[in-house]
Amino acid sequence: MSRPQPAGLKPRKKPVQSRSAATVEAIHTATIQVLLASGPAQLTTTRVAQRAGVSVGTMYQYYPHKEALLFAIVERKLGMIEEAMRLAVAELAGRNLTEIAQGIAQAWLDAKMADLTASRAIYGIAAEFDISEPILQCTRRMVEALEQLLISAPDAHFDDPSSTAFMLAALMGGSVRAVMEAGADPDDLARMRRELPRACLGYLELANRGHLAPVGPS
Amino acid sequence: MSRPQPAGLKPRKKPVQSRSAATVEAIHTATIQVLLASGPAQLTTTRVAQRAGVSVGTMYQYYPHKEALLFAIVERKLGMIEEAMRLAVAELAGRNLTEIAQGIAQAWLDAKMADLTASRAIYGIAAEFDISEPILQCTRRMVEALEQLLISAPDAHFDDPSSTAFMLAALMGGSVRAVMEAGADPDDLARMRRELPRACLGYLELANRGHLAPVGPS
DNA sequence: ACCGAAACTGAAGGATCATTCATATATTGG
DNA sequence: CCAATATATGAATGATCCTTCAGTTTCGGT
Numbered sequence: 404m405s406r407p408q409p410a411g412l413k414p415r416k417k418p419v420q421s422r423s424a425a426t427v428e429a430i431h432t433a434t435i436q437v438l439l440a441s442g443p444a445q446l447t448t449t450r451v452a453q454r455a456g457v458s459v460g461t462m463y464q465y466y467p468h469k470e471a472l473l474f475a476i477v478e479r480k481l482g483m484i485e486e487a488m489r490l491a492v493a494e495l496a497g498r499n500l501t502e503i504a505q506g507i508a509q510a511w512l513d514a515k516m517a518d519l520t521a522s523r524a525i526y527g528i529a530a531e532f533d534i535s536e537p538i539l540q541c542t543r544r545m546v547e548a549l550e551q552l553l554i555s556a557p558d559a560h561f562d563d564p565s566s567t568a569f570m571l572a573a574l575m576g577g578s579v580r581a582v583m584e585a586g587a588d589p590d591d592l593a594r595m596r597r598e599l600p601r602a603c604l605g606y607l608e609l610a611n612r613g614h615l616a617p618v619g620p621s
Numbered sequence: 622m623s624r625p626q627p628a629g630l631k632p633r634k635k636p637v638q639s640r641s642a643a644t645v646e647a648i649h650t651a652t653i654q655v656l657l658a659s660g661p662a663q664l665t666t667t668r669v670a671q672r673a674g675v676s677v678g679t680m681y682q683y684y685p686h687k688e689a690l691l692f693a694i695v696e697r698k699l700g701m702i703e704e705a706m707r708l709a710v711a712e713l714a715g716r717n718l719t720e721i722a723q724g725i726a727q728a729w730l731d732a733k734m735a736d737l738t739a740s741r742a743i744y745g746i747a748a749e750f751d752i753s754e755p756i757l758q759c760t761r762r763m764v765e766a767l768e769q770l771l772i773s774a775p776d777a778h779f780d781d782p783s784s785t786a787f788m789l790a791a792l793m794g795g796s797v798r799a800v801m802e803a804g805a806d807p808d809d810l811a812r813m814r815r816e817l818p819r820a821c822l823g824y825l826e827l828a829n830r831g832h833l834a835p836v837g838p839s
Numbered sequence: 840a841c842c843g844a845a846a847c848t849g850a851a852g853g854a855t856c857a858t859t860c861a862t863a864t865a866t867t868g869g
Numbered sequence: 870c871c872a873a874t875a876t877a878t879g880a881a882t883g884a885t886c887c888t889t890c891a892g893t894t895t896c897g898g899t
Contacts, residue, residue: 416875420866423876444749448857458878463858530748531662539803569809570796570816577795578788585757591787598788598828605827606820613819634845638896641846665886676848681888 411467412474418465427465429455431476438524443531473528474537480518480525481541487514492548499558500611504604507549511575512596515583523583546572559611567610574602629685630692636683645683647673649694656742661749691746692755698736698743699759705732710766717776718829722822725767729793730814733801741801764790777829785828792820 418424433455437446448469452459466472491510495503515522528534549568553561561567582588582595636642651673655664666687670677684690709728713721733740746752767786771779779785796817800809 418876420875422865426876442751447855459857460859460879461877464876467858469857530745533660535803542803566812566816569812570820573796573799573813574792574820577797577799578791579795580799581791581795585753585760594784594787595791598784598824601827601831602788602792602820602824605823605825606816607823608827609819609823610816636846638845640896644846666888667886677887678849678889679847682846685888687887 412471413467414465414471414475415463415467416465423465426455426457426461429457430462430465430472431479434472434476435521435524438527439520443527446527470532473532474534477525477528477534478537480521481537484514485541485545487517488545489548492552496552496555497557500556500607501604503552503556504607505600507552507571508575508600508603511579512599515579516592519583519587523587526580526584542572542576553607559607561610562613567607570610571603571606574606575599578602630689631685632683632689632693633681633685634683641683644673644675644679647675648680648683648690649697652690652694653739653742656745657738661745664745688750691750692752695743695746695752696755698739699755702732703759703763705735706763707766710770714770714773715775718774718825719822721770721774722825723818725770725789726793726818726821729797730817733797734810737801737805741805744798744802760790760794771825777825779828780831785825788828789821789824792824793817796820 418427430451433451434446437451437454441450446469448459448462451472452462455462462472466475488507488510491506495506498506529538546565546568549571550564553559553564553568553571578599579595582591585591636645648669651669652664655669655672659668664687666677666680669690670680673680680690684693706725706728709724713724716724747756764783764786767789768782771777771782771786771789797813800806800813803809
């Protein structure tokens with residue numbers, strides 16, 4: 404799925420006056436609103452500008468092209484999520500497996516649900532443009548942090564902490580995304596909240612005793 | 622993410638001569654190839670036709686518009702996956718939890734990896750067009766089948782089989798997708814193969830003994 | 840070999856949309 | 870209050886791309 408990578412993704416200039424800061428903010432939220440209301444295919448520069456209450460040209464003062472705008476939005480959101488997870492990891496370091504599993508799942512859910520609309524919008528952006536690189540690197544950093552966290556558990560010894568962390572990230576990231584993209588039905592979200600911590604704990608416990616009785620094909 | 626739903630998704634006519642069947646097949650594979658080579662944004666009717674070695678008009682003899690083509694491809698792939706999972710469910714009915722967990726994970730991996738390129742392409746289509754309905758319904762049916770399977774396990778009693786099946790589907794679907802979209806690195810795929818069965822088993826075991834010692838916030 | 844139906848062609852129409860730029864307005868420091 | 874600078878405007882441009890259809894070629898039964 405090698406999508407053409409946009410060049411010059413950086414914003415054109417930074418707002419210096421307060422009104423322009425407001426404008427940029429308005430453009431950001433308008434983008435997310437349009438994305439959620441009409442989907443990525445209908446995300447046109449004019450529509451976003453209209454929704455933001457500004458002119459098309461204004462957007463081009465801050466972003467060299469549409470993709471740069473989307474890129475900026477994604478990066479911001481990724482940063483917020485990563486920071487939230489780092490906090491959680493720091494908080495949970497050294498605790499036992501049960502606490503780690505549930506704490507991490509909780510933190511992930513909170514981070515994703517905090518701004519549910521924005522998160523859903525991001526998935527829409529990821530769909531159409533190649534933002535796989537920032538996502539990939541963010542994921543990589545998170546997996547690394549998770550690995551350290553797993554190692555720090557006093558009551559656990561993982562054979563392959565790297566793989567376990569990798570899988571844990573895939574499980575959390577994927578399942579939440581699946582549910583959110585499927586319409587974010589409140590009922591489903593509630594089930595998710597209930598079951599994800601269980602899933603994380605179940606996996607980690609099994610992975611932890613894996614070196615005693617490895618799971619293999621019968 | 623309410624994307625505008627395309628109308629008249631059904632193919633225009635069915636091939637009666639053998640050459641036209643070949644043409645339709647060529648268009649399908651060309652679509653997937655273009656999708657993987659250039660991404661959903663570059664998926665134009667002309668490009669697909671060119672790759673398929675036919676004229677643009679030819680495609681419009683079978684599909685009323687581009688989206689109908691994509692819809693057809695998605696439906697076919699969904700059908701294949703669903704059938705594979707139904708087979709696995711039938712095969713595993715009545716076995717114990719361990720076998721079920723590993724069998725289902727294996728079946729899911731096989732179904733997704735069988736045509737890795739096609740699967741990845743589907744994700745690209747899902748990105749840009751609203752095919753959430755068929756996917757949603759396919760998922761719903763799969764969850765139902767999984768629920769029956771879970772109930773059939775003689776050595777298990779789930780408090781809420783529906784939620785467990787739901788979560789199991791989200792875990793499997795999401796994690797595989799996450800890895801595949803992240804570039805389908807062979808290394809990562811191998812880890813996935815190794816860890817997914819564990820994850821499924823771990824979750825199911827924990828969910829099963831959930832009614833004895835429910836997992837809650839400390 | 841013949842003919843009606845099926846399949847194929849591809850240039851042209853028409854619509855959408857990202858991006859530019861010449862012009863207009865607002866803000867700030869002096 | 871006055872420049873100088875920052876910010877905003879939006880019609881026009883040019884490119885892309887979906888879709889059509891009138892005409893051509895191929896197929897299959899007789």
